[in-house]
Amino acid sequence: ALLHTFVFPTFQQYLKCTETLYHAELEAVDFRNALEETRKKINTWVEEQTSGKIKELFTEGILGSNTVLVLVNAIYFKGKWTSEFKKEDTKERPFRLNKNQTKNVQMMFQNGYYNLAIIEEPEIQVLELPYGNEEGGELSMFIFLPKDIKDNSTGLEQLDSALIYKKFVEWTTMTKMHKQNVNVYLPRFKMQESYDLGETLQAMGMLDVFDPSKADLSGMNGNRNLAVSKAIHKSYVDVNEEGTAAAAATGVTTIFTSSGMPCVFKADHPFLFLIKNNVTKSILFYGQCTSP
Structure with missing residues (x-):
């Protein structure tokens, strides 16, 4: 799996951890002025990492101009x-x-x-x-x-x-x-499903990170001004002879x-x-x- 990060200014320690622990790539994009171009860019990366199996991870409307960080994890198995x-x-x-x-x-x-x-x-x-x-x-x-x-x-x-x-x-x-x-x-059998995991994660007890008044992601940028808005998962499985x-x-x-x-x-x-x-x-x- 590879973590791909599209970011705003962050702590160097956080960036070092993502690179060391997750072998993450880092890329700066413009969510405010080039939102649609950015959405397509992220989707293209996911499609390439999964040999074309996962398309349109982020559909229109999922990302907004107030988005400042996207963490993407893609895994492909054959x-x-x-x-x-x-x-x-x-x-x-x-x-x-x-x-x-x-x-x-x-x-x-x-x-x-x-x-x-x-x-x-x-x-x-x-x-x-x-x-x-x-x-x-x-x-x-x-x-x-x-x-x-x-x-x-x-x-x-x-x-x-x-x-x-x-x-x-x-x-x-x-x-x-x-x-x-x-x-x-x-x-x-062949199956493909897409899930919005926000409600599922909150039902499992992960509440504060979705609440802007309680979320503490200051380890990323030094401020408590970040909260998770969406958690999207898409999967594809094809079983044959x-x-x-x-x-x-x-x-x-x-x-x-x-x-x-x-x-x-x-x-x-x-x-x-x-x-x-x-x-x-x-x-x-x-x-x-x-x-x-």
């Missing part, structure tokens, strides 16, 4: 599966949107040995699909698939209510996951035996997914697929 899905095995199959509705999707398939966990509470399967040339590499996608749809919801409500970061970490550790012979069914392009416990684990028929992991109903760095344990992207 990974190939360690074991790619064969395109000839992709077939049109039904995907259950909820208990009563289905749609036909392009469902990928392959058989192989994958790390799999079965969690009893809540009832889910957790599958690891690694990226890179070797098993046990740095990056993986983890898919959290509810056992079934229990009512007219998407099936994710019960899982969402049970999830905290601690459980994410626990369910995706190698002590919980075991390599199994698995028939994997996974739909192709080759891999992924992306531009964000209680219960007992049951171990399958290696004998007999392969386990079946069939993502034919809504699921959660995340892309995780297995070395740092950090989550790079997280989302849910409810309608491929």
Whole structure:
């Protein structure tokens, strides 16, 4: 990720920190007299950093002439599966949107040995699909698939209510996951979303920084005359046979035996997914697929 800063006069210490800690570039622009040109310039930088996947991060009207600072963080990830899905095995199959509705999707398939966990509470399967040339590499996608749809919801409500970061970490550790012979069914999917995170961050307790009377960002310029006005996030994820392009416990684990028929992991109903760095344990992207 690269932090790109379009700024007004600031403390040298702050600028040094952004450069040292975030490898940030610094560029001065004119929000007052060239607002539209500046907006397009920032959007062009984001588009270039994400290989054209994220366009128009800032739409018209988001920035104003009273804007004095924009911090932009852009990350682009493109990974190939360690074991790619064969395109000839992709077939049109039904995907259950909820208990009563289905749609036909392009469902990928392959058989192989994958790390799999079965969690009893809540009832889910957790599958690891690694990226890179070797098993046990740095990056993986983890898919959290509810056992079934229990009512007219998407099936994710019960899982969402049970999830905290601690459980994410626990369910995706190698002590919980075991390599199994698995028939994997996974739909192709592509999604792009844009979010205004202001209300979300304030609901999480980040209040003062959005309030001009309380915000204290004096570490940037020595004055308490700054406040955050907008927090915009835009994401893009494309999952196919080759891999992924992306531009964000209680219960007992049951171990399958290696004998007999392969386990079946069939993502034919809504699921959660995340892309995780297995070395740092950090989550790079997280989302849910409810309608491929």
